[in-house]
Amino acid sequence: MEKVPSETVASPGNVVLTTIKKRWRAWLRALHRDVGYLAVGLTIIYAVSGLAINHIEDWDPNFKTYEKSYTIEPIDPALEDDAAVALALERLKVQGTPRSTYRAGDEVHLDFDSKRFVVIGDQVTEQGRSSRFFFRVANWLHYNRGKKAWTYVADVYAVLLLYLACSGLFMLKGKLGLRWRGALLVGLGAAVPIGYVVWSGGPDAANKQRAAPDAPSTSDERPDPP
Amino acid sequence: MRDPDQPDLDAHPELRRGWDRRQLLRSAAAGTALLALGGALYRIAADDLTRKARAEKRTDGRARLPPGQRVIEKLKDMGGDPGDGQAKSFRLRVHGHVKTPYELDYAQLLKLPQVEQTADVHCVTGWTVIGALFKGVQLATLAEKAGVKDGVRHVVLEAAHGYTANAPYAEAITPQNLVTYRMNGKPFALQHGAPVRGLIPDLYFWKSAKWLTGIKFVKDDEPGYWEVRGYHNHADPWKEERYA
Structure with missing residues (x-):
């Protein structure tokens, strides 16, 4: 064999x-x-x-929020709390039962599930907010x-x-791959963050600028908001 | 009649695909440039408030607008974990290194000596609201009522869900610093700290804790929520003390 x-x-x-x-x-x-x-x-x-x-x-x-201001006939400060709240509800002509009511000083507070009213004298502030479901x-x-x-x-x-x-x-593979177009675009993509760090001075730029006496301000950084 | 700049696509159909793509890219680039230009023009035109504020001085000689800030017309919602926002359930605990710790509800807060004052507030993210009218009780009044003991050097503003912000005691008890419940004659919206928030206008606005629940006077500094997360412990906007 x-x-x-x-x-x-x-x-x-x-x-x-x-x-x-x-x-x-x-x-x-x-x-x-x-x-x-x-x-x-x-x-x-x-x-x-x-x-x-x-x-x-x-x-x-x-959240979507809104605030409206308007006036009503003022609530008599001499009224008892319950009467003042009832009168405010009547004058506001708002539907439904408030989740909570409260009176303090010259303020009457009416809290509903998705909005609230604060009456100060004859001034009413209505504030509401609702959730943006997907984004939230x-x-x-x-x-x-x-x-x-x-x-x-x-x-x-x-x-x-x-x-x-x-x-x-x-x-x-070939010209549409890393040999030509790919390499060019990958380089461009990498150059963007590298270029930005070089241009902005990177994470220590603010500290360095602060340390330099009389340095002009260039800060327009947008950190996570407190 | 055929555009002389355009190839004869009928005679050379193999060029059509490449030419269409080039046209699309050109149109996209032109559209993007137009949008960017429009945005820039809008921003420049809308920034009149900033220009005016930059030209002004405060009574203490400092520029009215700290460096790196631009003026906007109303507070922005900067997030955070809100409290329940209700005046009815509001309680403010004043405690720490004091002779008489105490707790106030909303009605009791309104019975303390009230002040109304205008102030500018400066957010660390770069926006400023100028000339807002705040109503409330001075931190100095709350400190005096509690009887702050010797050795206190810092104040901690406590808020819903464990948020805290610290400030030097000597700066916190100056007259412009308040526990405030109204801005421009209106109650605060939930996203802005209802029913009661702190106000320390000469420090970045994160020090003015929203959904306030307590004021603690301490001997040793207790850096707060953002202060232990890389933000400056003092936060003076005129020194741009943004980050640690």
């Missing part, structure tokens, strides 16, 4: 290696696609909430206020995002 040279034998190891070499990019793409599908829900929550929170200075991402839930998840199991969910999501980012680098 003729002896076959060892390098041409299709050993199981060689078959696996050859298959990986031929197929790895296709597997990477398939996994990228499925992880992408899996990440859609969380990405929408984190991205939308991120936009909302990023502009917290310009709007309230959790998304922000709650984003901030991880609930802690517990969500920490693990967020960790897994972060790992999935890392996979999406890294696998995305190698999905295409």
